[in-house]
Amino acid sequence: MKKITSFIIVACLLIITACSSEGASGDTETLKIGALFPLSGNLALLGEESYRGVELAVEQANKNGGVAGGKKVELVKGDAVDADAAQAEANRLINQKGIETIVGSYSSSISFAASEVAERSGVLYWEFGAVADNITDRKYNYILRTNPPASYLSQVHIQFIKDVVTDQLGKELGDVKVAIAHEDSSYGTTIAKVVHQLAEKEDINIVSTQPYSAGTNDLSSVILNLKNAEPDVLIGVSYLNDAILLERQSKELGLNVPVFIGSGGGHDMLDFINATGEDANGIFNVAFPQYNMNDEFTPGLNEFVELYKEKYGEEPRSGHSLVDYMGMKVLLDVLDEVGETDPDKLKEAALKYTAENGTTATGWGVEFDPETGQNLKSRPYVQQWVDGELVAVWPEEASVTDPVFDLENQ
Structure with a gap:
């Protein structure tokens, strides 16, 4: 009887061990x-x-x-x-x-x-x-x-200005006036810093740099400083709320820049176009891939x-x-x-x-x-808001259409 009992106990232990092993394996x-x-x-x-x-x-x-x-x-x-x-x-x-x-x-x-x-x-x-x-x-x-990283965005900003924007403006590269408005976290600061470094190498004139807090509810001083600088190109680095604020107050205060180029963040979100409507059409954006791209x-x-x-x-x-x-x-x-x-x-x-x-x-x-x-x-790629949609416009292998410049209405 003792042998049978011992056998049952050992058998139960083996079953428990096997179940435990199976759970661990699972x-x-x-x-x-x-x-x-x-x-x-x-x-x-x-x-x-x-x-x-x-x-x-x-x-x-x-x-x-x-x-x-x-x-x-x-x-x-x-x-x-x-x-x-x-x-x-x-x-x-x-x-x-x-x-x-x-x-x-x-x-x-x-x-x-x-x-x-x-x-x-x-x-x-x-x-x-x-x-x-x-x-x-x-x-x-x-x-x-x-x-x-952010420095890659800056590289595309400068390359796009050099290869595409300059010809559209009808100016020599050294005569193009570029301004930067950026939120002041590491995101905006890094992009602005590298744009400055690359612009210096290319002999591009940075006429104004305006940092600000992304949490601000008033960008009027930033916009007035930009207006005084009269840039041909404005590079913006913003999250969503400050991107919307910058666009709205620019219209209110009469800031008209021939070419505006965002840097991802708020400028590539549907919420941005929903909040700003037709005013966003024509804005360029250097950023992560979006959805209107060459699917091949x-x-x-x-x-x-x-x-x-x-x-x-x-x-x-x-x-x-x-x-x-x-x-x-x-x-x-x-x-x-x-x-x-x-x-x-x-x-x-x-x-x-x-x-x-x-x-x-x-x-x-x-x-x-x-x-x-x-x-x-x-x-990053260059996209543009066209008829309420963000479409890839540069480089050619990623694009679905050519960039559109409406310089006469600026």
């Missing part, structure tokens, strides 16, 4: 990725829009069988409303949730703070949307960025738009969701190869991962700089 079939975005607070509009792109890429991958032979990917969200919250949420994801890889984050200040925590913890941080150059200039071991150069773009509308019941609100979708698909490709979230293995595989321009939904290629983690093949 856990390894789900790869958990931290997703750190401003999902509430002042930055929530584009933070949520950015997260949607990540979410769609993951849902699409899981629906198609997962990665690495059937493993599902699960997003563990963190709400980073500002830099302090970004540090706290990164610590929570890493230390309480056991996350080894984090994606984010739209805002440069949030990315800068959260990636610092990730670096100290040996956790790989993938940035899909924040543009401040110093995020990757630190040459951290555990950061990768798929989107272009952006394979997967139309599929993304359909996925977005099906899930959220509306058109994409800006290109931020698209670039995060593209960035997450790169990570999913790397996960498919590696099969786990180990930071060192993912980083090693990512540095070997390449894609040519014109082969992704954004049109960007992929080649990570081994020193900085920056994708060297990402780049």
Whole structure:
């Protein structure tokens, strides 16, 4: 009897152990990725829009069988409303949730703070949307960025002025007067700084630079200073509310600049055109890819738009969701190869991962700089508001129409 009892006990222990092992094995079939975005607070509009792109890429991958032979990917969200919250949420994801890889984050200040925590913890941080150059200039071991930094926007500003705008104005490059109005966070400050550096090399005359707080409710002094400078080209760097305010008060105060070029942020959002109406038509915008682009150069773009509308019941609100979708698909490709979230293995595989321009939904290629983690093949495009739609106009391979200049009415 004792032998039978002992046998039953041993058998039960074996069953329990087997069930426990099966549960542990099941856990390894789900790869958990931290997703750190401003999902509430002042930055929530584009933070949520950015997260949607990540979410769609993951849902699409899981629906198609997962990665690495059937493993599902699960997003563990963190709400980073500002830099302090970004540090706290990164610590929570890493230390309480056991996350080894984090994606984010739209805002440069949030990315800068959260990636610092990730670096100290040996956790790989993938940035899909924040543009401040110093995020990757630190040459951290555990950061990768798929989107272009702010300095790339500045390069396109200058190149577009040099190659296209100057001829339209009928002036020599050295005679073109350029002004800058920018919000004063790292986003606006970096773009303005690099524009100054590049303009000096090209002998382009910067006649006025006007920094301001994005939270201001009055830009009249900025506009009057710009009006006095009489620029041929105005480069604006704004979030949504200040972009709308700048446009409205410019009309009220009679600031008429022949060529206005935005820099992403508020100038590429549907909310901007909804708030400003016909006044926005003609405005150029150097920014992330939007949705009226050459679809032969952006394979997967139309599929993304359909996925977005099906899930959220509306058109994409800006290109931020698209670039995060593209960035997450790169990570999913790397996960498919590696099969786990180990930071060192993912980083090693990512540095070997390449894609040519014109082969992704954004049109960007992929080649990570081994020193900085920056994708060297990402780049902004020039779009223009035409009849209430933001369409790609430059460079030619990405464009759907030529840029339109209405200089006689300025």
